[in-house]
Amino acid sequence: MTAPQPLIRRLCVIGVGLIGGSLARALREQGEVIEVVGSGRNEDNLRAAVRLGVVDRYDTDPARAVVDADVVVVAVPLGAIEPVLRTIVPRLASDAVVTDVGSAKGSVVTDVERVYGRIPSHFVPGHPIAGTEKSGVEASFATLFQRRRVILTPLAETTAAAHRLIKRMWELTGAEVVDMGVRHHDAVLAATSHLPHMLAYTLVDTLARLDDRAEIFRYAAGGFRDFTRIASSDPTMWGDICAANREQLLEMIALFSADLARLAEAIRADDRAAILAVFQRAKRARDNLYLD
Numbered sequence: 001m002t003a004p005q006p007l008i009r010r011l012c013v014i015g016v017g018l019i020g021g022s023l024a025r026a027l028r029e030q031g032e033v034i035e036v037v038g039s040g041r042n043e044d045n046l047r048a049a050v051r052l053g054v055v056d057r058y059d060t061d062p063a064r065a066v067v068d069a070d071v072v073v074v075a076v077p078l079g080a081i082e083p084v085l086r087t088i089v090p091r092l093a094s095d096a097v098v099t100d101v102g103s104a105k106g107s108v109v110t111d112v113e114r115v116y117g118r119i120p121s122h123f124v125p126g127h128p129i130a131g132t133e134k135s136g137v138e139a140s141f142a143t144l145f146q147r148r149r150v151i152l153t154p155l156a157e158t159t160a161a162a163h164r165l166i167k168r169m170w171e172l173t174g175a176e177v178v179d180m181g182v183r184h185h186d187a188v189l190a191a192t193s194h195l196p197h198m199l200a201y202t203l204v205d206t207l208a209r210l211d212d213r214a215e216i217f218r219y220a221a222g223g224f225r226d227f228t229r230i231a232s233s234d235p236t237m238w239g240d241i242c243a244a245n246r247e248q249l250l251e252m253i254a255l256f257s258a259d260l261a262r263l264a265e266a267i268r269a270d271d272r273a274a275i276l277a278v279f280q281r282a283k284r285a286r287d288n289l290y291l292d
């Protein structure tokens with residue numbers, strides 16, 4: 001009996017950081033990829049990727065890195081997706097399937113359309129709902145996607161075969177894969193991820209500019225640490241996310257600002273009933289709805 005073939009013969013990961021590196025590690029651990037080629041700008045990071053066994057080899061030129069790859073994963077910050085696509089498209093194998101991991105999807109679809117002049121059938125937009133506040137290949141680990149969700153936003157033009165391949169790829173990492181429309185994805189993520197990052201960054205920034213900040217941070221307890229962990233995330237990546245999901249994020253910020261202003265008003269008026277109503281609704285929602 002012949003052994004089953006790995007899912008991917010040659011995987012090219014452009015941006016061998018937390019997400020790209022963790023995906024490569026997971027697929028290697030599963031024996032589902034024969035060769036992994038990495039690409040990026042920083043050779044120290046790429047050399048580390050070889051040393052850690054995340055990639056077999058690398059090329060700092062993405063156009064060379066994608067040659068003969070059957071799957072190409074673009075795992076760079078959102079602002080770098082268009083230039084990377086522009087570089088690699090002429091060199092892709094005719095049967096290559098391309099996907100990305102960007103945290104917003106509308107901007108990626110626009111980038112793809114701009115580069116190709118249309119939506120190609122082999123592009124499957126994707127977004128793993130998993131991560132940490134750390135960056136780079138050293139922060140990557142094979143179990144990052146286990147029991148996490150990966151959202152794919154296949155388009156009308158996407159072939160069933162390309163969609164199936166990328167879905168299977170993510171399932172092999174231990175993730176649950178769900179499909180969503182592009183706009184719906186961006187609205188959901190604005191609420192569940194992008195707004196919370198804005199709150200964490202702003203809270204830490206506000207406190208860090210107070211005169212007695214040293215004293216304040218000395219007495220910050222577990223709750224503060226939990227709430228603000230994500231303010232350690234990469235600023236460039238999050239600047240790109242703000243630009244990529246501007247409209248939906250602004251809607252959520254406006255909604256939240258109005259609610260916060262109402263709470264401030266209730267505190268000013270010493271309106272205990274209004275204050276308790278907010279806290280009770282929130283506690284009920286957090287206790288009942290939020291599943292880790």
Ligand code: NAP
Pocket residue numbers: 014015016017018019020039040041042043045046075076077078080084101102103104127128129130131132133134135136137234237
């Ligand atoms: P990361 O650890 O910083 O990795 C990104 C990699 O992209 C880096 O290794 C970097 O390598 C490369 N890169 C950066 N700019 C580039 C450019 N202009 N051209 C080519 N390569 C470039 O970041 P990450 O957390 O893996 O994020 C990657 C993508 O995943 C982003 O689009 C992000 O929105 C998405 N995402 C992140 C999370 C999260 O929690 N972190 C979760 C889901 C999705 P070089 O420095 O060597 O170029």
